[in-house]
Amino acid sequence: MRLFARRYFLLLLLLVLPVLLYRPVDAQRDPWYTTATVSPDGPVWSTFPGVEISAEGAGIPQIAAAPNGDLMIVYNHWVNGRTDRDPYFAVSFNSGQSWTDGIPIATSANVDSLQLDVTYDNNNNAHVVWVELANNNFQLKYSQSSSASPGVWGTNRTISNVASSNPLMASPSIFASGSNTLDVVWVxxxxxxxxxxxxxxxxxxxxxxxxxxxxxxxxxxNLFPTSQNPDLFVDGSGIVYIAWEEAAPLGASDIRFVKSDAPPNTVSATWTEIDSPLNSLDSAITQAQQPALTFDSGQFYVAFTDLRDNGDTQTVVMANCATNCTAIANWSLQTISGEAVGVNSADPFSVVPQIARGNDTVFVYFHGTDPGLVDENEVVWGMNQCENWAAFGRDQVTPTNTRSINPAITTTAGKLHLAYELVTPGTPSEIHQIQYMSGDFDCQHFVFLPIVNRR
Structure with a gap:
């Protein structure tokens, strides 16, 4: 066909995608190990002094942003090694340019803080939950720091208590919504x-x-399966939505989704569960782990880890749904992380995606090794919906000469804020510290426009 013979013709603008460069694969490496492509249009990152750099150690940070722009990082401070930890926090009042010293939220002798989470309400009050273990007794604790006295914590309250010969409690997540309303999920x-x-x-x-x-x-x-790692979202009417990881037969695990039938204000609250696991949309995903849930622009987003080959192959998958989301038919599923990654050890064993919304897009960041790089340490990677996830390459935030694990993210206007756990060699064991970075980000949605030439 000779297009120039037509009076009018349509010339499509072709955008050339970055060419993936492949390096030879070592004989010991699986074929999925390829060189990562780094996003050319990711956030422009700035680094700052460490938030917690004590010799004792610190780990598992969480970060939250207040409506007025204040930032808070909460984490476990190691008082006497990994079995004697206290919940600590640091605050920034200038968008991360500087931070207060790490200060305890609570201290208790011979009591170990395990996991924690933080959120801000609409009045700039900070709310923290954490799990404590003492003498075979687990407690879910809560405390608040008001906007009038930031950094001054109120009375510690106990939300739940488990004491038995074989107790267990883990994975608290807190969400502030509406007027004076707080919701917490845990296992x-x-x-x-x-x-x-x-x-x-x-x-x-x-x-x-x-x-x-x-x-x-x-x-x-559930009578036999084990539930883990819940995350939640609460809408404007007080309905609670939860995604979590559920054990399945033969060592498999699924991602489940549930909504409350009404605002769950009483012990008689009822729930409607999705009719099939989110990962059932891809039969090859048999070990789905570590869900992270958010809601943006009329859609639910659940990011989770697809773990294969005994953990050697891990990718991040995104499920999303707009309406009637307790029906699996209304969800879609795609792998968003590009090349697969791995982890080095059991702290943690799997990739842990973190999700945040803001600046007209959804962000997902996670840690993982890339054996295509020189140093096979975990680094922090990221993608965002604005750039069609990893289609144009993923964002490598941290270098490869040290381990960077357990990232946590939040957003303010035009900025993405990242806290993570930096692991460096030490004697007699590795040194764990809390680091912070921020990245300026301007979402430029890619638009494919036809060009019409007239003759």
Missing amino acids: EADQNNGFNPTLDVYHARSIDNGSSWTKTGTVIS
Whole structure:
């Protein structure tokens, strides 16, 4: 066909995608190991002095942004090694340019802080939850720091308590919504399941800004499987949505999704669960782990890890849904992380995606090794919806000469904020510290426009 013979013709603008460069693969490496492509249009990152650089060590940071722009990082400070930790925090009042010294939220002798989470409400009050372990007794603790006295913490309150011969509690997540409303999800052992208690997802709500709590009970009670790593979102009407990891037969694991049938203000709260796991949209995903949930522009987004080959092959997958999201038919699924990555050891064992929304897009960041690079340490990688995830390459934030694990992200206007755990060699063991970075970001959505030439 001779197009120039037509009076009018349409010339499509072709955008040339970056060419992936491949280096030879060592004989010991699996074929999926390829050189990562670094995004040319990711955030422009700035580095700052460490937030927690004590010789004792620190780990598992979480970060939150207040409506007024204040930032808070909470983390575990090692008082006497990894079995004697306290919840600490640091605050920035100038968009991350400087931070207060690390200060304890609570201290208790011979009590170990395990995991924690933080959020801000609409009035710039900070809310923190954490799990404590002492004498075979697990407690879910809560405290608040008001905007009038930032960094001054109120009375520690106990949301849940598990004491038995075989107790367990983990993975708290907190969300502030509406007027004085707070929601928390976590997992704890089901004490009614005999000698082999399993973990179920639990929920609690406060409607008086944390002064009192109603433990609404088990969200979904399963007799044999084990639930892990719940995350939540609460809409403007008070409906709670939860995504979590559920054990399945033969060592498999699924990502489940559930919504409350009404605002769960009482112990009689009821829930509707999705009719099939999110990972069932791809039958090859049999070990789905570490879900992270958010809602943006009318859609739910659940990022999770697809773990294969005994953990040697790990990618980040995104599921999203706009309407009637307890029906699996309304969800779509795609791998968003590009090349697969791995991890070096059991701290943690799997890639842990973190999700945030802001600046007209959704961000997902995670840690992982890339054996195509010289040093096979975990680095922090990221993608965003604005750039069609990893289609144009993913953002490599940290260098490869040290380990960077457990990233946490949040956003303010035009900025992405990252806290992570930096691991460096030491004697007699590795040194763990909390680092912070920020990245300026301007979402430029890619638009494919036809060009019409007239003759």
